[in-house]
Structure formats: C-alpha cells, structure tokens
Amino acid sequence: MKKYDYILIGSGPAAYKLSNLLAKTSRKVLVVDGDEFGGTCPNYGCEPKIFLEGATRVVLQSQQLQGRGIEQTATIDWQKLMATKLERFNSWPEETKAIIAKSHDVESGYAHFVDDNTIEVNGHQYQSNRIVIATGQRPHRLAIPGDQFTHTSRDVLSLPHLPQHVTFIGGGYVAMELATVLGAAGAAVTIIDHSARPLKAFPASKVQVVKEAMEKRGVEFLMDTSVQGVRQQDEGFIVQTDQGEIPTDYVVDTSGRQPNIDRLALEAANIDIDRGGIIVNEHLQTSNPNVYAIGDVISRPQPKLTPVAEFEGEYLFNYLEEKTSLAIKYPTIGTAAFTFPEIAEAGVKEEEARENSQYQTKNLNLKYSSLAAGQNDQTGKLTLIFEGAVLAGVSVVGDHAADDVNNFLPIIGLKVTGEEYRQAIIAIYPALADKVAGGLI
Ligand SMILES: Cc1cc2nc3c(=O)[nH]c(=O)nc-3n(C[C@H](O)[C@H](O)[C@H](O)COP(=O)(O)OP(=O)(O)OC[C@H]3O[C@@H](n4cnc5c(N)ncnc54)[C@H](O)[C@@H]3O)c2cc1C
Numbered sequence: 001m002k003k004y005d006y007i008l009i010g011s012g013p014a015a016y017k018l019s020n021l022l023a024k025t026s027r028k029v030l031v032v033d034g035d036e037f038g039g040t041c042p043n044y045g046c047e048p049k050i051f052l053e054g055a056t057r058v059v060l061q062s063q064q065l066q067g068r069g070i071e072q073t074a075t076i077d078w079q080k081l082m083a084t085k086l087e088r089f090n091s092w093p094e095e096t097k098a099i100i101a102k103s104h105d106v107e108s109g110y111a112h113f114v115d116d117n118t119i120e121v122n123g124h125q126y127q128s129n130r131i132v133i134a135t136g137q138r139p140h141r142l143a144i145p146g147d148q149f150t151h152t153s154r155d156v157l158s159l160p161h162l163p164q165h166v167t168f169i170g171g172g173y174v175a176m177e178l179a180t181v182l183g184a185a186g187a188a189v190t191i192i193d194h195s196a197r198p199l200k201a202f203p204a205s206k207v208q209v210v211k212e213a214m215e216k217r218g219v220e221f222l223m224d225t226s227v228q229g230v231r232q233q234d235e236g237f238i239v240q241t242d243q244g245e246i247p248t249d250y251v252v253d254t255s256g257r258q259p260n261i262d263r264l265a266l267e268a269a270n271i272d273i274d275r276g277g278i279i280v281n282e283h284l285q286t287s288n289p290n291v292y293a294i295g296d297v298i299s300r301p302q303p304k305l306t307p308v309a310e311f312e313g314e315y316l317f318n319y320l321e322e323k324t325s326l327a328i329k330y331p332t333i334g335t336a337a338f339t340f341p342e343i344a345e346a347g348v349k350e351e352e353a354r355e356n357s358q359y360q361t362k363n364l365n366l367k368y369s370s371l372a373a374g375q376n377d378q379t380g381k382l383t384l385i386f387e388g389a390v391l392a393g394v395s396v397v398g399d400h401a402a403d404d405v406n407n408f409l410p411i412i413g414l415k416v417t418g419e420e421y422r423q424a425i426i427a428i429y430p431a432l433a434d435k436v437a438g439g440l441i
C-alpha cells in the first residue's frame, strides 16, 4: 500500500491552496478528486457566474440609462455568450490537474475511508496520518414529486439554450444571482421561497431594494410559498405550489447546498458529523486525530465562500507544518450577492447593531454622487456601524456594493479610526474608494 505525508480529498479552493503551499516543501502528497479538478468555484460556481455577470451588467446598465443619452440598450445572444464561456473555462479542470501533478501524485476518482488512516480510490488503497477532507458542498435536491425535472446551478451555468420562462425554487444567493443573469438575457423569471424574503443573510431593508429593482425588471417573487411538486405537460412544466400553479419551461432547485460527505464512509474512520457537515476543533482536526477537514464541508458558522476555504487551507498548512500552534481565528469576512444592484456586507450586522447600544449606526444615501448619478443608480445606500471611533460593520446596496464593501474591509479588519484613515490615505477621487473617506467623516 502506498503511504503519503498528506492525502487531500478534493481539489477545490481549500485543497488547492493547501496543495500549492505543500508544493514548496518536500512532502509526499496525493490529491484525489472525483469530479472536475479545481472544484466548484472555478468550474461551476463563482468564476463562470461572474464571467456571465460581465455581459449582464452591460445590458442592465444600458437599460438603466435609456432615455438619458443611451438610446439603444444592449442585448445578449445567449448561445454566443455560452460559447465564449466554454472557450474560457473548458480546459480549466485538465489544466488544474496538470498544475497539481507537477508537484504531487493525483488520482481521479471518489475516495472513501477504509479505516482510521486509509482511504480507497478506484480500488487502490492509500495511507497517511494526515488525511485532509476538502470535499465541499453540492446543491441540495428537494424530494418532491417531479424532482427529476429540476435542474441545478451547475446546469444553468452551462445552459445551451435560453428558456422563455425559468422558475427558481429557493431565493438565496444562487437563485438571486442566476435570476439576474437569465433575466438580463431575456428570460422571464419566477422565484419561489417558503420564507418571507429572499437573501436572508443580508439586512432586510437593503434586500427589499434589490427585490424591488428585480420586480421592476419583471422578476416575479412568490414568498411564503411552498412547492408541492413539478409535473411535465405538452410544452414545458407546471410547478405546483400551495398558492397555485406556475407554467414554466425550466425549473431550478436552489433550495440550498449540502456537505459532500455521503460517499466518504466516514463511519469507517470514526469521523463525527452534524447537520452542517464535518465537526472540527479549533485546529480543523476531526474526531479522528489523523484526519482534518477544511472548506465548505466543515460545520462552522462562518459563510461558505472561496476565500474562507482558502484561509482554512493556509491555516492548516501553517499548523501542520508547525509554523503556528494557535487556534484558527477568522478575520473580518466580506460577502456579496452579485445581483443588480449588488448587496454586500462585512463585520457587525445591522440587526445586531440595532439591538446593542454599544454600536452607533450612520446611514448615507449614495445616489447623490456624480458617479451614481452618471450611471442613474438610484438604489445606493450605505450603512456604517461604529463602536466608538472604530468602524465595526458596513452594509451596502448599490450597483457597486461588493467593491464598496471591499474598500471598507481594511478599516474594519485593522481597526483603524476615521481620523487615522484620513491622516494616512488620500483616495482617488471621484472613484468608489472616495465614499470611504466620506463615510468616515
Ligand atoms: C453558483 C455558485 C456561485 C458561487 N459564487 C461565489 C462567489 O461569488 N464568491 C465566493 O466566495 N464563493 C462563491 N461560491 C461558493 C464557493 O464556490 C465555495 O465556497 C468554494 O468552492 C468552496 O471550496 P471547497 O474547496 O471547500 O469545495 P469545492 O470547491 O466544492 O471542492 C470540493 C471538491 O471535492 C470533490 N469531492 C467531493 N467528494 C469527493 C470524494 N469523496 N472524493 C474525491 N473528491 C471529492 C468535488 O468533486 C470537488 O471538486 C459559489 C458557489 C456556487 C455554487
């Protein structure tokens, strides 16, 4: 049986980061993936999503400026857009695998545990005292009658033809972003959610701004609505809900994501789990001392995002290579939904600040800036949450909310006061970063 210093199960952002760092050492490493090397983010997640968002933004901005000097709005040719997407992304899994293979052994196939420190892939067994599970998450599939007719975000990101009408079941990040893309490309869109509002992770008042902007563009929201099933009819499908029937051409199950743990035979290695995924301690070690877990597959309160997965990969490298013995400590994490307008936040949340007198909140309207006025962005709202003189949280809705929040992150993360910031930095004017200094006055 082959023995390794490290075995990494998965090759997404978490494992890829760790494998890159291990490539600089003389460690003997095996990297295993059962699907496309590189994982969700570059192949069927963030990257193709943001690539499509590039064309989406041009369409929606041109619509927003119609009658204000822009007379012809842009339109999307979906098949051509998809062809350019394939041209960019098709070769990535093989290229990623080849990059990893320059430094490590690689194996294409699904891994499962045989005992405490042994895994099996394609009938071959491998042993290590440092096995790292980085198997990520996959779309949750609702068990409803007609679930065989539903699709996933992965299907949408490679959709060959644009359907006339698309229905999303679930109104979280994935649905809201993909609905923005498909809507801009010309599809009619309905979003159904069994709760009262979409994008529950973000502040209600700012989500309302995004929802209203999408409704104005024709997106239909059915909130507090339960889906009972999907049935096929002559042309297309019927989504059956407790509020009535919705005829549609394409149904996407966006009801959430679930950890990829079922193929791993975790019981053979005594690895504990809960509803959120694999349970780890403050060193990302599982209940089995030979096994660690990083990335989306672990059960933790932090959001499941690419930079968080990479941060854990880097932490684990430093811990196992004895560069630190400290517990993992997560820094300030920024998060955004790439809708139009976008919504983004970091640090202390608006709801928490409202309930806690140690925080002071400042609200600013961004639509008066020439930058927003020139783009006819009427939606911009910025909320800053201070703890004394220090910025503790930020949330933004507006066409550039993700960049806006990124501009505030160093101030929150490094605990810089407004006065210190103004003494140290003169930002480029009148660009996005200028809002930072303005907000801190
Ligand atoms: C549509 C969409 C859009 C997103 N947009 C963003 C965004 O804008 N910004 C952001 O930060 N995050 C975004 N995310 C989340 C981001 O993709 C994940 O947080 C990130 O990919 C997690 O990395 P990971 O390495 O933990 O897991 P993954 O990237 O999921 O990789 C896990 C890998 O493990 C493999 N695997 C699973 N089981 C086994 C097994 N038994 N044996 C071998 N291999 C196995 C899988 O095939 C996969 O390749 C998005 C996700 C989706 C779905």
Ligand SMILES: NC(=O)c1ccc[n+]([C@@H]2O[C@H](COP(=O)([O-])OP(=O)(O)OC[C@H]3O[C@@H](n4cnc5c(N)ncnc54)[C@H](O)[C@@H]3O)[C@@H](O)[C@H]2O)c1
Pocket: 142, 169, 170, 171, 172, 173, 174, 175, 177, 192, 193, 194, 195, 197, 198, 199, 200, 225, 226, 227, 254, 255, 256, 257, 303, 304, 305, 335, 336, 337, 338
């Ligand atoms: N821009 C980004 O950073 C980005 C983009 C996409 C995904 N992600 C990551 O992926 C994670 C998962 O996103 P997601 O959108 O798949 O899940 P989510 O948890 O954000 O949203 C799922 C939605 O489905 C609804 N739902 C669940 N069951 C339902 C049912 N039976 N009927 C109707 N509605 C139902 C929920 O109420 C919720 O609103 C995010 O939390 C995030 O970590 C990040």
